[in-house]
Amino acid sequence: xxxxxxxxxxxxxxxxxxxxxxxxxxxxxxxxxxxxxxxxxxxxxxxxxxxxxxxxxxxxxxxxxxxxxxxxxxxxxxxxxxxxxxxxxxxxxxxxxxxxxxxxxxxxxxxxxxxxxxxxxxxxxxxxxxxxxxxxxxxxxxxxxxxxxxxxxxxxxxxxxxxxxxxxxxxxxxxxxxxxxxxxxxxxxxxxxxxxxxxxxxxxxxxxxxxxxxxxxxxxxxxxxxxxxxxxxxxxxxxxxxxxxxxxxxxxxxxxxxxxxxxxxxxxxxxxxxxxxxxxxxxxxxxxxxxxxxxxxxxxxxxxxxxxxxxxxxxxxxxxxxxxxxxxxxxxxxxxxxxxxxxxxxxxxxxxxxxxxxxxxxxxxxxxxxxxxxx
Amino acid sequence: xxxxxxxxxxxxxxxxxxxxxxxxxxxxxxxxxxxxxxxxxxxxxxxxxxxxxxxxxxxxxxxxxxxxxxxxxxxxxxxxxxxxxxxxxxxxxxxxxxxxxxxxxxxxxxxxxxxxxxxxxxxxxxxxxxxxxxxxxxxxxxxxxxxxxxxxxxxxxxxxxxxxxxxxxxxxxxxxxxxxxxxxxxxxxxxxxxxxxxxxxxxxxxxxxxxxxxxxxxxxxxxxxxxxxxxxxxxxxxxxxxxxxxxxxxxxxxxxxxxxxxxxxxxxxxxxxxxx
Numbered sequence: 001x002x003x004x005x006x007x008x009x010x011x012x013x014x015x016x017x018x019x020x021x022x023x024x025x026x027x028x029x030x031x032x033x034x035x036x037x038x039x040x041x042x043x044x045x046x047x048x049x050x051x052x053x054x055x056x057x058x059x060x061x062x063x064x065x066x067x068x069x070x071x072x073x074x075x076x077x078x079x080x081x082x083x084x085x086x087x088x089x090x091x092x093x094x095x096x097x098x099x100x101x102x103x104x105x106x107x108x109x110x111x112x113x114x115x116x117x118x119x120x121x122x123x124x125x126x127x128x129x130x131x132x133x134x135x136x137x138x139x140x141x142x143x144x145x146x147x148x149x150x151x152x153x154x155x156x157x158x159x160x161x162x163x164x165x166x167x168x169x170x171x172x173x174x175x176x177x178x179x180x181x182x183x184x185x186x187x188x189x190x191x192x193x194x195x196x197x198x199x200x201x202x203x204x205x206x207x208x209x210x211x212x213x214x215x216x217x218x219x220x221x222x223x224x225x226x227x228x229x230x231x232x233x234x235x236x237x238x239x240x241x242x243x244x245x246x247x248x249x250x251x252x253x254x255x256x257x258x259x260x261x262x263x264x265x266x267x268x269x270x271x272x273x274x275x276x277x278x279x280x281x282x283x284x285x286x287x288x289x290x291x292x293x294x295x296x297x298x299x300x301x302x303x304x305x306x307x308x309x310x311x312x313x314x315x316x317x318x319x320x321x322x323x324x325x326x327x328x329x330x331x332x333x334x335x336x337x338x339x340x341x342x343x344x345x346x347x348x349x350x351x352x353x354x355x356x357x358x359x360x361x362x363x364x365x366x367x368x369x370x371x372x373x374x375x
Numbered sequence: 376x377x378x379x380x381x382x383x384x385x386x387x388x389x390x391x392x393x394x395x396x397x398x399x400x401x402x403x404x405x406x407x408x409x410x411x412x413x414x415x416x417x418x419x420x421x422x423x424x425x426x427x428x429x430x431x432x433x434x435x436x437x438x439x440x441x442x443x444x445x446x447x448x449x450x451x452x453x454x455x456x457x458x459x460x461x462x463x464x465x466x467x468x469x470x471x472x473x474x475x476x477x478x479x480x481x482x483x484x485x486x487x488x489x490x491x492x493x494x495x496x497x498x499x500x501x502x503x504x505x506x507x508x509x510x511x512x513x514x515x516x517x518x519x520x521x522x523x524x525x526x527x528x529x530x531x532x533x534x535x536x537x538x539x540x541x542x543x544x545x546x547x548x549x550x551x552x553x554x555x556x557x558x559x560x561x562x563x564x565x566x567x568x569x570x571x572x573x574x575x576x577x578x579x580x581x582x583x584x585x586x587x588x589x590x591x592x593x594x595x596x597x598x599x600x601x602x603x604x605x606x607x608x609x610x611x612x613x614x615x616x617x618x619x620x621x622x623x624x625x626x627x628x629x630x631x632x633x634x635x636x637x638x639x640x641x642x643x644x645x646x647x648x649x650x651x
Contacts, residue, residue: 085456102594122598147597151568208575226537229536230534254536258531282568283572285568285572
């Protein structure tokens with residue numbers, strides 16, 4: 001039987017919502033979740049690492065954004081000025097002292113219903129703190145909405161589950177959207193590292209450091225601090241090419257694409273397998289190639305902590321540009337992505353609650369372009 | 376026409392309150408001619424201006440005509456509903472910033488700046504950081520309180536972040552021309568995400584600047600502040616010193632040594648001594 005977003009995510013006390021780009025329908029997914037949770041009588045806590053519920057897009061003023069509708073007893077973490085501007089009666093639970101460009105973040109319990117702009121803490125660790133504060137104050141679930149393409153809040157050190165949003169905005173060609181989405185999903189689902197001895201070594205790493213291990217787990221330190229951020233290909237070649245061939249490379253901080261490219265170049269030349277271990281998938285920065293590309297050259301990725309991806313939502317419309325047929329997009333995505341429910345929450349086939357006819361439900365008209373490749 | 380300021384219906388002002396008069400200039404890629412003048416009038420009318428008027432037009436170069444126009448704007452904005460959103464920061468002068476930094480922080484503030492990714496525009500960063508500054512306001516390099524490192528343009532995020540960590544920077548300033556293309560936005564968010572991945576977010580002030588960067592956009596991008604056109608170096612400097620003071624776990628005391636709060640550490644006492 002068909003499950004709804006709220007059913008699939010119910011067991012994640014702190015749920016992150018992350019988009020692959022602007023206008024992928026993240027806030028629409030949030031609005032759908034909120035409707036379902038409200039219908040089930042659940043008390044919700046909401047915050048955003050960006051800003052949600054604003055009327056117009058911050059970059060393209062022509063784009064109308066969905067509202068964030070909350071009800072009495074819901075808890076919200078947002079900037080003080082936005083809380084006041086909402087006009088919703090509320091009781092302040094905590095002044096967090098967290099400053100944002102839009103003001104200090106307050107945690108408050110609403111005493112009435114209404115729409116509100118939500119702009120909570122920008123830093124992931126602060127988002128975790130207010131999520132915990134909202135849960136402690138009686139929220140049954142804390143929703144942490146992302147912004148643009150920021151992923152940090154989906155780190156397992158911040159949230160317990162993830163809903164990802166993708167959409168037509170990723171490309172004018174439907175195949176491009178499907179490929180980029182499949183790559184992003186694969187990255188989010190980097191499997192957890194199983195070898196307990198390697199796990200132990202990875203967990204003990206200082207922030208921003210790294211370690212090379214051979215098959216026997218003999219360790220070799222990286223030649224310089226911040227090596228992973230800045231090393232040129234010859235330096236990586238030298239590190240991996242010397243002595244006993246490495247089997248594992250542990251990285252505690254950020255793993256940029258340029259570094260992974262250099263590792264791949266070594267693995268191809270040396271015809272060896274190497275597993276790169278990161279703290280979690282939010283530490284990996286890939287823009288050009290997906291994990292398949294690296295795996296085919298012998299470089300695999302593992303994470304100390306995996307992300308629990310609960311669902312993928314789809315916006316078939318790229319505002320002021322083009323759109324795809326919703327069913328076709330979801331079908332093509334499902335062919336490439338296994339074991340993740342894929343929804344368009346505004347499509348009649350979606351099993352969740354219907355949107356009231358408000359801003360939240362309006363989808364701008366854009367010409368439907370047919371799929372060029374798949375025909 | 377109303378002569379009393381109505382904050383719920385604010386219009387441009389020229390001769391008297393509420394007249395809505397707007398002066399604008401633009402160039403059309405058409406030859407300098409009466410037809411060009413007509414085209415400009417029609418375009419202004421389509422923009423929604425009433426009584427559009429061409430007050431000046433000239434040939435810019437062959438095939439291009441430059442216009443200065445007046446028009447009456449009939450729209451208004453509800454300013455009353457916008458007040459109280461965010462915070463209006465009071466900017467300090469250069470001397471005030473130096474004194475504040477000396478008292479509250481007692482050390483030099485390290486700022487690393489760059490135009491990131493594929494952006495080749497370094498004008499904004501140069502104006503903020505370099506001694507030369509602009510419009511007679513010199514950049515942070517000229518302040519005693521700041522140590523600046525301008526890495527230039529087209530700097531990868533990983534390199535910028537590495538430099539900031541190496542220098543134990545207090546703040547990173549990036550400039551990026553934000554367009555509706557996701558690429559530019561992605562460059563800005565990627566830096567924030569890398570700072571998070573390196574576990575440095577709470578130790579670094581992140582500020583971004585560019586022609587279209589507002590505080591609202593900065594918030595979405597994950598930055599602590601956004602600066603756009605009209606920003607001078609002392610605006611940025613005010614923000615950085617205030618933010619650092621607010622973040623320091625044991626803020627140094629304000630004013631004279633007599634004001635030293637109980638439990639202040641040695642650093643606080645030192646800072647007070649400097650001002651005393």
